Amino acid sequence: MTVDVTHDVVIVGGGIAGLTIAWELARAGRDVVLVEASEDAGGMLRRGAVAGLDADLGAESFATRTTGVADLVADARLPVQLVEPAPAGAHVAFRRRSGRVDRAPLPRRALVGMPADPTAADVVRIIGRAGARRAARERSMPWSSGPEPTLAELATSRYGARVTARLVEPLCRSVYSQGADSVRLSALHPVLWERAEALGSLTAAVDALAPAVRAGSAVRGVEGGLWRLAAELHAAALRVGADIRTGAPARAATATTVELDGETLSARAVVLATGPTAAAGLLHVEVAPAPPVGLIVAEVVADAFDAFPVGSGVIAAPDVDSAAKALTHVDAKWEWAAAALPAGTHLVRLSAQEGRQGELTDAAGAATAIRTLTGVRISPADVRRVIPIAWPDAVATPSARAAVTEAAATRGIRLAGAVAAGTGLASVIPHARALAAALTSSPTPSEGARHVR
Ligand SMILES: Cc1cc2nc3c(=O)[nH]c(=O)nc-3n(C[C@H](O)[C@H](O)[C@H](O)COP(=O)(O)OP(=O)(O)OC[C@H]3O[C@@H](n4cnc5c(N)ncnc54)[C@H](O)[C@@H]3O)c2cc1C
Structure with a gap:
């Protein structure tokens, strides 16, 4: 059978990965169609109205470990302002031997919770003197060249x-939505892992790579909300001629076709840029879906919050009993949010512990979690509005990534997004751009064969 090739590339999924590829291909003159299941593109960069502003209901910052986001903004001339978080920094909440929950600013120089100097005062404050003495031995320990253990090990x-308990695990769970016992450093932070292997020490590697300033500077944001990045990229892709169809779920995909409801698109190349479970479904592979990522955005009116009691936020060690594993005090972190909110009103994001989002969906539950994590006595009446969001396909487990990658390669389908690149914009965007470059460097249908068999 001869199938007419009508498009150069069809992309399934209009999150930041799919939008990046659509923009790159369209500006290179390629005929590209992007199909997005929801009514809005952007994926996990989504806005929601709360307290009079458009807040992020998904990702709200990006890591500066790569220049991927800044490069895209510059190259696409996106009219967004990249901003630094306020210098408040974040805290960690942990349980002391006495049983009391304590909070302390995260160490200024650490990566993935691993300190550059285990004996620094801000590290000792969290892990104690005995913990610091033990950790300081890391630099002189022999490096094992065996298979890479989990991050926790x-x-x-x-x-x-x-x-592990007070720094690495809380960081890993709040930033990467996975336990440290289910991930490897080489996947979370490949540069750090390579440097540690080269230097034979994690401490030495963190010392070499960690910014000389506080931990919060490892991320940046977008003035007005990170959702603007996707919205402006969407607009830029349309301007250069990408065909972006929302409310258009793909039902099946092959290397050269994408089936929609009532229509089949054919193309020289097909890219899946969905979440891992959706990609597995389109590729007909079985993967155990990861639990959804639960987030609550709450409007809080409480005087005690005016003083930013936990800086830009707080992450919880596993021994702190709370339905939320992390809290972001949005207006303490982003000056644009503080300027946009009415005086005395605060915006708080709570990341739910796995399976416990249900405890946070009303004012009483949110107030309890905020009290536990911040130590601030707020009442349910202080929590004026709670917006719960569940992200069902946000986490790409190593096994899902492996299964989806293999199935896509076997079928000749390209993969983009977190399932291919790892979680986070700093990984997803450079990967998407590299994939787009590979696709543009191969001949277009007009330059090559116009038919596939
Ligand atoms: C609460 C939360 C906080 C986060 N915080 C950060 C952060 O601070 N910094 C950071 O860097 N990262 C963060 N992340 C992760 C980051 O958002 C993701 O890594 C990134 O947005 C993934 O982009 P993507 O394009 O790969 O996937 P998505 O954004 O998931 O986009 C995939 C798209 O595919 C669509 N789709 C699915 N199935 C189909 C189908 N059959 N047909 C058509 N379309 C389909 C979906 O509707 C979706 O729009 C966070 C994620 C969450 C959930």
Whole structure:
């Protein structure tokens, strides 16, 4: 059978990955169609109205470990302003031996919770003097060249259990939505892992790579909300001629076709830029879906919050009993949010512990979690509005990534997004641009064969 090739590339999924590829291909003159299941593109960059402003209901910052986001903004001339978080920094909440929950600013120089100097005062404040003495031995320990252990095993064997429990685990769970026992450092932070292998020490690698300033500077944001990045990229892609269809779920995909309801698109190349479970469905592979990522955005009116009691936010060690594993005080972190909110009104994001989002969906539950994490006595009446959001396909587990990658390669389908690149814009965007470059460097149908068999 001869199938007419009508498009150069069809992309399934209009999150930041799909939009990046659509923009790149369209500006290179390629005939590109992007199909997005929801009514709005942007994926996990989504806006929601709360307290009179358009807040982020998904991702709200990006890591500066790569220049991927800044490069895209510059190259696409997106009219967005990249901003630094306020210098408040974030805290960690942990349980002392006495049972009391304590809070302390996160160490200024650390990566993935691993300190550059385990004996620095801000580290000792969290892991104690004995924990610091143990962690300081890391630099002189022999480096094992065996298979890479999980991040939890790695951190515990090299730095000791305190560093894992109070720094690495809370960081990993709040930033990457996965336990440290289910991920590897080489996947989370490949540059750090490579440097540690080269230097034979995590401490030495963190010391070499960690910014000389506080931890919060490892991320940046967008004035007015990160959702603007996707919205402006969408507009830019349309301007250069991309055909972006929303409310158009793909039902099946092959290397050269994408089936929609009532229509089949054919193309020289097909890119899946969906979440991992959706990609697995389109590729007909079985993967165990990861639990949804639950987030609550709450409007809080409480005087005690005016003083930014936990800086830009707080992450919880596993031994702190709370339905939320992390809290972001949005207006303490982003000056644009503070300027946009009415005086005395605060915006708080709570990331739910796995399976416990249900405890946070009303004012009483949100107030309890805020009290536990911040130590601030707020009442349910202080929580004026709660917006719960569940992201069902946000986490790409290593097994899902492996299964989806193999199935896509076997079928000749290209993969983009977090399932191919790892979580986060700093990984997803450069990967998407590299894939687009590979696609544009191959001949267009007019330059090559116009038919596939
Ligand atoms: C609460 C939360 C906070 C986060 N915080 C940060 C952060 O601070 N910094 C950071 O860098 N990252 C953060 N992330 C992760 C980041 O948002 C993602 O890594 C990134 O947005 C993934 O983009 P993507 O394009 O790969 O996928 P998505 O954004 O998931 O886009 C995939 C798109 O595919 C669509 N789709 C699915 N199935 C189909 C189908 N059959 N047909 C058509 N379309 C389909 C979906 O509707 C969706 O729009 C966060 C994520 C969440 C959920």
